[in-house]
Amino acid sequence: MSSESLSPAKGSGVSQRSGSGRHRSRRRHVSVPSVVGSVAVAAAASGALAMPHAVGSTDSDGLNAIAQRPQQSGQPTEAGALDTLVAAEQSLAAETGEVAQEAHTRIVEQQRIEAAEAAARAEREAKRWLLPVDNYRITAGFGAGGSMWSNRHTGLDFAAPTGTEVRSLSSGEIIFAGYDGPYGNKIVIRHWDGTETWYCHLSRFVLRSGEVAPGEVIGRVGSTGNSTGPHLHLEVHPDGGDPVNPRSWLEDHGVDV
Incomplete structure (x- = not known):
């Protein structure tokens, strides 16, 4: 191969x-x-x-x-959230304090207004004038003559049953309470404006001294002294001076006789 x-x-x-x-x-x-x-x-x-x-x-x-x-990343942390909560609570507390202060101020102002109104009402009450008796009739006017008086009538006579309440015309102080010859049992009140009022021929005394309010009961109608029957002899002496017509004086002070 x-x-x-x-x-x-x-x-x-x-x-x-x-x-x-x-x-x-x-x-x-x-x-x-x-x-x-x-x-x-x-x-x-x-x-x-x-x-x-x-x-x-x-x-x-x-x-x-x-x-x-x-x-x-700028997100709030736990500490930041706590700060925010504290700030919110402080803000709420401040707002609550302001609201409470405003409410207190309104209450104080309302109390002041109410106190002033109450004082004004009390003053008006203390200075109002009233009639000395109820259920009476006039039997002798101021300046009237007659054998009952040595000269002229120096007051206004309110006839009423014995024991009828006799009231102070206004607020004041009782400066005399006793028996005074022809005037019988007499009370003298010096009022807040200096006016003196005499309440004569009393059957008895209810008050003899101290402060009195308008309409306070001071005695009872009688007929002691130079008197012919039970009645109240009222005299008005502005500033403690000479007497004037009680009817005219009362009407000038808003009291109808």
Whole structure:
């Protein structure tokens, strides 16, 4: 067998096997680097995600970083929320204090007004004028003449049953209570305006001294002294001076006789 006939066959067979083997070998070598590359990429990605904990840090450092994020992002912290709550409470307390102060001021002002009104009513009550007796008839007027009087009649006579209540014309003070000759049992009251009133011929005294209110009972109708029957002889002396007509004086002070 010649070398020429054998070489092509061997060469051909070897070439085919060799080429086939090299081809299969190249396919296997290419797939390994691909897998390795994929793993490397994934590992790199994992490393990038885990970087904050992996490089020179601990779990505590990571928690601190997370705890600090609200402050870094401008969100309210627990201390900030507490400050806000305290400020709100202080503001509410201030507003409540203002409301309470305003309410107290209104109450005080209302009390002042009511007290002033009560004082005005009390003053009007103390300064009002009244008739000295009820159920009476006039039997002798001011200035009348006759044998019963040494000159002229100096008062106004209110005839009424014995024991009828005799009342103070207004508020004042009793400055005399006793027996006074022709006037019999007499009471003199000095009133708030200086006027003096005389209540004469009383059967008895109810009061002999002290302060009296308008209409307060001071004695009882009688017929003591120079008298012909039970009646009240009333005299009015402005500022303690000479007597004036009681009827006119009372009517000038709003009292109908």
